[in-house]
Amino acid sequence: MTGVVKDTTFIVIPAFNEERAIGVVVAELKVLWPHLIVVDDGSHDATASVAQQSGATVLRHAVNRGQGAALQTGITHALRRGAQIVVTFDSDGQHRAEDVATLVAPIEEGRADVVLGSRFLGSTENMPALRGLLLHAATAFTRMTSGARVTDAHNGLRAFSRAAASRLEIRLDRMAHASEIVDQVAEHGARCVEVPVHVRYTDYSKRKGQTGLGAFRVLLDYLWGRWLR
């Protein structure tokens, strides 16, 4: 990894009530990557101050607007700061800091505009069976609607070139943004590759993830978004 890439890569971390996990996430990333943007999505806890103390720039949503909204806020800020590569990273400790380099490499080498992390190409740790099933269903659905041949559509670990990030316009504020992003990438004809990443499930991250009922809401939200276009 060259110094130039480090200086122009911005990592966007949307966070909602993550005071317990965000400190470690930011500290681990900070070792390698200087530009971290935590978007505190109207948390009721100390997420913002913990993130700031750990070394991240913090943007604060006055009220909770959802992960999609927080991502778009962070991406917009990164672009205004002159980011050449924008990485999105979950705040609950699911992702490994060392995977960011894998994600950035195809863009740095000019092979891709968008890089999606895939836990199914890579590996998972303690993933509940039901969660896996749900993710496979969601991925099949996204393949169908976007035509993109992805293996893991709902992974928070992604990287975008400046051009690809600039064209992104996340309108689905809540969780359905994951499908929306893949749709837009496919629509814009951006060169997209997947890279294997590792996702670790802890009791903490499992509590904060989607359940069956939540997935149904995500689906409705997504269909509404498609229909409006």
Add this chain to the structure above:
Amino acid sequence: MTTFQISAFVFLGLALAATISFRLRRQASFRVAFAWALLWIGAAIAIAWPQITVRVAHFLGIARGADLVFYLAILGMFVGFFAVYVRFRRMESEMTRIVRELALRTPKEPDSE
């Protein structure tokens, strides 16, 4: 004239007056005020001459005039719900834009730098 008709006319008259006054004070668009006025006048006609609803109902293959009114009311409510939902979604996305704009104006730099 029945007691029901008299009380209904009083209510509908007040509703129509309120609608007109709203429009005169420019608190409602012409389209919206016109739609509400039509609703009040239509209700008054149906109550004054119930046979009209029966005739329309029969024409549509519905047995009773009251059933026709009932179906129309349900349909109207669904249309209303949907309109409110559309507006709600629009307000949600406008709210997100405001919240984002505020957040972007006040970034807090890391403590270590």
